[in-house]
Each structure stands twice: as C-alpha cells, then as structure tokens.
Amino acid sequence: MSVTPKLIAQEWRGTYTLFKKEVLRFWRVAFQTIASPVLTALLYLLIFSHVLEGHVQVYKDVPYTAFLIPGLIMMSLLQNAFANSSSSLVQSKVMGNIIFVLLTPLTYLQFFIAFLAASIIRGLMVGLSIYLVAIWFVDLPVTHLGWILAFAFLGSALLGTFGIIAGIWSDKFDQMAAFQNFVIMPLTFLSGVFYSIHSLPTFWQIVSKFNPFFYMIDGFRYGFFGKGDISPWISLTVVTAFLLALAWLALKMLKSGYKLRG
Amino acid sequence: MAIPAIQIEQVHKRFGTLHALKGINLTVKQGEFFGLLGPNGAGKSTLINILAGLLRPTSGKISVIGHDVVEAYQAARMALGVVPQELVFDPFFNVREMLRFQAGYFGRGKENDAWVDEVIESLGLTDKAHTNMRKLSGGMKRRALIAQALAHKPPVIVLDEPTAGVDVELRQLMWEFIKKLNRDGHTIILTTHYLEEAETLCSRVAMMKQGEIVALDSTVNLLNKFAGKNLRLQLGRASLPASLLPMLKHGENGVFTLALNELSQIEFALAELRKANVTVEDMQLIEADLEDVFLSLVGGT
Numbered sequence: 001m002s003v004t005p006k007l008i009a010q011e012w013r014g015t016y017t018l019f020k021k022e023v024l025r026f027w028r029v030a031f032q033t034i035a036s037p038v039l040t041a042l043l044y045l046l047i048f049s050h051v052l053e054g055h056v057q058v059y060k061d062v063p064y065t066a067f068l069i070p071g072l073i074m075m076s077l078l079q080n081a082f083a084n085s086s087s088s089l090v091q092s093k094v095m096g097n098i099i100f101v102l103l104t105p106l107t108y109l110q111f112f113i114a115f116l117a118a119s120i121i122r123g124l125m126v127g128l129s130i131y132l133v134a135i136w137f138v139d140l141p142v143t144h145l146g147w148i149l150a151f152a153f154l155g156s157a158l159l160g161t162f163g164i165i166a167g168i169w170s171d172k173f174d175q176m177a178a179f180q181n182f183v184i185m186p187l188t189f190l191s192g193v194f195y196s197i198h199s200l201p202t203f204w205q206i207v208s209k210f211n212p213f214f215y216m217i218d219g220f221r222y223g224f225f226g227k228g229d230i231s232p233w234i235s236l237t238v239v240t241a242f243l244l245a246l247a248w249l250a251l252k253m254l255k256s257g258y259k260l261r262g
Numbered sequence: 263m264a265i266p267a268i269q270i271e272q273v274h275k276r277f278g279t280l281h282a283l284k285g286i287n288l289t290v291k292q293g294e295f296f297g298l299l300g301p302n303g304a305g306k307s308t309l310i311n312i313l314a315g316l317l318r319p320t321s322g323k324i325s326v327i328g329h330d331v332v333e334a335y336q337a338a339r340m341a342l343g344v345v346p347q348e349l350v351f352d353p354f355f356n357v358r359e360m361l362r363f364q365a366g367y368f369g370r371g372k373e374n375d376a377w378v379d380e381v382i383e384s385l386g387l388t389d390k391a392h393t394n395m396r397k398l399s400g401g402m403k404r405r406a407l408i409a410q411a412l413a414h415k416p417p418v419i420v421l422d423e424p425t426a427g428v429d430v431e432l433r434q435l436m437w438e439f440i441k442k443l444n445r446d447g448h449t450i451i452l453t454t455h456y457l458e459e460a461e462t463l464c465s466r467v468a469m470m471k472q473g474e475i476v477a478l479d480s481t482v483n484l485l486n487k488f489a490g491k492n493l494r495l496q497l498g499r500a501s502l503p504a505s506l507l508p509m510l511k512h513g514e515n516g517v518f519t520l521a522l523n524e525l526s527q528i529e530f531a532l533a534e535l536r537k538a539n540v541t542v543e544d545m546q547l548i549e550a551d552l553e554d555v556f557l558s559l560v561g562g563t
Contacts, residue, residue, distance in 0.1 A: 009369070010368075010369025011369065013366060013369045013370070013371055014366065014367050014368065014369050016366070017363055017366025017367055018363075018366075018367060020363075020366075021355075021363050024354070024355075025354050028354055029354075092352070095350060095351070095352070095353065096346075096348050096350035097350045097351055097352045099316065099346055099350060100350075100352065100360075100363075100364060100367075100410060101367065102315070102316055103314055103315070103316070103339060103342075103344050104339060104364075104367035104368055105335070105336035105337075105339045105340050105367075105368060105369075106367055107336070257318070261315065261316055261317065261318065262277075262311070262316070262317040262318065
C-alpha cells in the first residue's frame with residue numbers, strides 16, 4: 001500500500017481506537033486500577049511518616065513525610081504503568097481475544113504505541129491522584145515542574161514498555177506476577193523510595209546505581225525539592241537510554257510476531 | 263480476468279517435524295461460496311490461520327484480492343473477515359462497543375455505525391447490543407463473533423467451523439444471513455464438519471487430508487462422480503457371490519455396500535444372491551451425498 005492521506009487517517013484511527021479501548025479497559029474497573037493503588041500509597045505514607053517523622057531527615061529543611069511522597073508517587077506510577085500493559089496482554093492471550101487485534105491491519109508499531117500510551121495514561125492518573133490527595137496533608141514544594149513531568153512521563157513509558165515485553169513473554173498470569181514480585185518490587189524498594197542512597201554503605205550505594213528505578217525516583221524527587229542524590233541530567237540520560245533499549249526490544253518482539261503469530 | 267478472492271500457491275507449513283501443509287494450491291473466485299472440508303488435523307485451520315496472518319507459511323504465497331498476506335498484510339487483512347473457531351470474547355465491553363472498536367481498528371469511524379447496527383439487527387443481537395460480552399449465552403457469543411468479523415465490511419469472509427455447538431434455530435438464522443451476504447457479492451469460505459451444510463450451501467468444495475487437497479471440484483460434479491446409488495445388503499454369515507464382487511464398494515461383518523450405476527442392477531444382484539442361495543436379512547437403497555465422496559477420499563483414517 002502506498003502512503004496516502006487516506007491511509008494515514010485510517011492508521012491514525014486504528015491506533016486511536018486501540019488506545020481508547022485500552023484506556024476504557026482500566027477505566028471501567030477504576031476502583032481496582034486507580035483507587036486501590038492510591039489507597040495503598042496513602043497507607044504507606046501514613047505508617048512510614050508516623051514511624052519515621054522526626055527520626056529521619058534526608059535533606060536539610062525537608063521533613064521526612066515530604067521526602068517520602070515523591071517516592072511513593074513514582075513507585076505507584078511505575079507499578080501501574082507496568083500492570084496496565086502486561087495484564088491486558090496476558091489476559092487477552094489467555095482469554096484468546098488478542099486475536100481480534102491480530103486479525104486487523106494494525107502494524108506492530110501501532111500496536112506498541114496504543115498499548116504504551118494507555119499505560120502512560122494509567123501511570124500518570126495514579127501518580128496525579130496520589131499527589132492530589134497527599135498535598136492535603138503535607139506541604140510539598142514544586143521547584144522544577146519540568147523535571148517532575150519529564151520523569152513521570154519517562155517512568156511510565158519505561159514501565160509500560162517493560163509491561164509490553166512481560167505481557168508478550170508470559171503465557172500465564174503467574175509468570176507475569178513473577179515479573180511483578182521478583183523484578184519490579186525489589187527494584188522499587190531498593191531504589192530509594194523510602195531513603196536516600198547516601199544513607200547506605202558504599203557497597204550498596206554502588207549497587208543502587210545499577211538500578212534504573214533509582215534514577216527515575218531521584219530525578220522525579222529533584223523536581224520537587226531541587227535537590228537529589230545525583231544530577232537530574234544524569235538520571236534523564238540513564239532513564240532515556242533504558243527506555244530506548246526496552247522499546248527496541250519490545251518492537252523487535254512485536255515485529256517478529258514472537259509468541260503472538262506462529 | 264477478475265482478481266481471485268483467494269489465491270493460494272504452493273503453501274507449505276511445518277511445525278518442527280510435522281509437515282502440516284504439503285504444497286496447497288487453491289484459487290477461490292470472487293463471489294463464490296466455497297467449502298473447505300476435512301477431518302480434524304487435515305490442516306484446514308492451519309491454512310485459514312495463514313490466510314488470516316495468525317501464522318506464517320514456511321514457503322509459498324497466499325493473497326486476498328491480489329494482496330499478499332505477508333508482503334501487503336494491511337491491504338490483505340482489510341479485505342478479510344475471519345470468524346474464529348473458538349468462542350473468544352473481550353470481557354470488558356458490550357456487543358456494540360466491541361463492534362465499533364473492531365471497525366475502528368480497520369480505520370472505520372462513525373460513517374460505519376449504520377453498518378454495525380445493520381449487522382447487529384441481522385444477527386438478532388439487537389436486544390443484546392448493550393449486554394456485556396461476558397453475560398451472553400454460547401449461541402449469542404457465536405453471533406457476536408460473526409458480527410465482529412463483519413464489522414469492517416470485508417469482501418471476503420472466512421468462517422472456521424461456525425456451527426460447532428450451535429442449535430438448529432441459530433444455524434438457520436446464520437445461514438440465511440450468510441447466504442444473503444453471498445448474494446450481495448461477498449465471497450464466503452467455510453470450513454465445516456457438517457457435510458450436509460457444505461452440500462446445500464457451497465458451490466464448490468475442497469477436501470483436505472493430511473495437509474493436502476485430495477478433491478477440488480464443484481459440489482455438483484463431486485456428487486455426480488459418485489452419483490450412483492448404493493445398495494446396502496445385510497447377509498448374515500454368508501459371503502457375497504463372486505459375480506457381485508466387481509460392484510462391491512466395501513463390506514464387513516456381513517454388511518456389503520454395492521455401487522449401482524443403474525437401478526436395474528438391483529434385480530441382477532438379487533438374482534445372483536438367490537442363485538447362490540444367500541438369504542438377505544436387510545436391504546437399503548442409499549443416495550450418494552458429499553459424505554460418500556468425503557469418505558471415499560478421506561476415509562480410512
């Protein structure tokens with residue numbers, strides 16, 4: 001098919017339809033996909049701030065509770081961006097209804113964009129909801145909005161892409177859950193959601209620097225307080241590089257039809 | 263010359279050591295009602311999945327209205343609507359939403375909604391248009407699947423075992439609708455186990471066996487080739503007189519089926535049996551149908 005305006009309009013509508021379906025899919029069950037992670041994050045906030053406020057101070061002039069909130073927002077945003085694409089793909093593979101998309105003229109790139117965009121929306125919605133609730137309780141400065149938005153966007157894109165890879169690779173729900181429990185959870189908890197890596201022994205500081213989640217959370221937090229463990233530019237570079245590498249892998253899998261087309 | 267609806271050239275498919283399709287050649291003309299028959303494992307679904315782009319051929323070419331299903335897959339899939347064999351559904355949406363999404367994937371927008379409503383109505387789904395897919399009965403899910411395949415108004419429609427597990431009433435309704443689509447110019451390709459269906463609906467059939475096409479002709483010609491009636495004789499323990507052996511189609515456990523070219527042969531057979539002092543316990547005259555064609559070509563597996 002030659003590229004004509006009609007074809008472009010058709011492809012745009014195809015991509016948009018799949019995106020819309022993916023957004024509605026989680027929105028229909030928003031209690032589970034939005035409200036529940038927001039509640040979980042607030043429980044973390046309540047407990048950790050109660051226990052540690054006044055005992056721990058990471059940055060001068062920044063109370064621990066305020067320090068904690070960007071970490072919790074980012075953690076939930078990342079987990080939910082991952083959950084959106086991965087669970088949608090695994091579910092439609094197990095149910096068999098992925099066939100409805102595979103029978104269409106949608107290209108692998110359209111497929112990728114639609115699933116990714118829906119994951120980003122879910123991640124951002126969860127993140128924003130936690131922020132809007134949290135600022136009722138805690139004073140949270142916004143020093144560099146640009147960095148906040150950049151890391152929120154890149155973080156949800158990175159995990160949305162990772163979710164696409166996990167969703168294509170997993171044949172069953174428990175395989176996807178293994179990604180969540182053995183990869184995503186440890187990487188988030190060890191990334192500095194609850195602490196600054198400067199409080200760690202040197203060895204663990206070095207280990208943390210191999211964790212991409214550390215850069216997403218540190219860069220995001222920098223946007224709020226104007227300070228972080230490392231320069232946001234380094235974080236931006238690392239996160240972008242990871243995103244590109246995973247996107248390359250996801251597109252390669254989709255293009256080859258890996259586990260989707262025999 | 264008109265472009266064929268489906269052109270299949272030398273298609274092979276191997277799954278590891280299994281040679282599932284062994285050089286399939288087949289052309290289906292536009293506007294045909296074509297039947298693809300064969301026992302389980304013959305390769306029908308493999309062939310359809312390659313046609314639909316769900317599998318890739320090991321070698322060979324398939325095109326839909328002239329568009330190669332690998333090289334020009336977008337144009338090929340635009341022209342194709344596939345009703346899958348499994349009762350799959352998306353549990354998050356209702357019937358109308360699903361149909362609009364399906365049309366949207368193909369780039370169709372609001373201008374297509376009237377067609378979607380027409381499909382819903384023709385398949386008797388109007389009452390269920392706002393029902394979640396999850397809550398539909400098996401028969402209704404089957405209708406919704408057919409509707410989904412039609413949502414983008416494809417010129418070529420493939421139905422993979424559409425009537426498996428469908429009650430008689432729905433089967434009638436479905437066939438009326440599909441016959442109407444065919445009259446309106448859609449090409450229909452049907453795989454089925456129900457030979458009666460193929461016989462009444464399809465103008466041409468291909469019969470597959472172990473990855474090969476073993477017969478390909480118009481339904482009328484296939485029936486004519488086997489047009490002779492069959493005489494089934496139950497002879498108890500006696501054996502068939504030697505003079506009748508040339509007419510024997512098959513025989514076991516004292517039941518012999520003789521092929522008749524003309525009815526006068528019945529008299530001949532009975533005379534020979536009497537001469538040989540063989541008592542006939544039971545006798546039936548049987549019309550040939552696609553099942554005979556099918557069994558003689560595919561049977562023995």
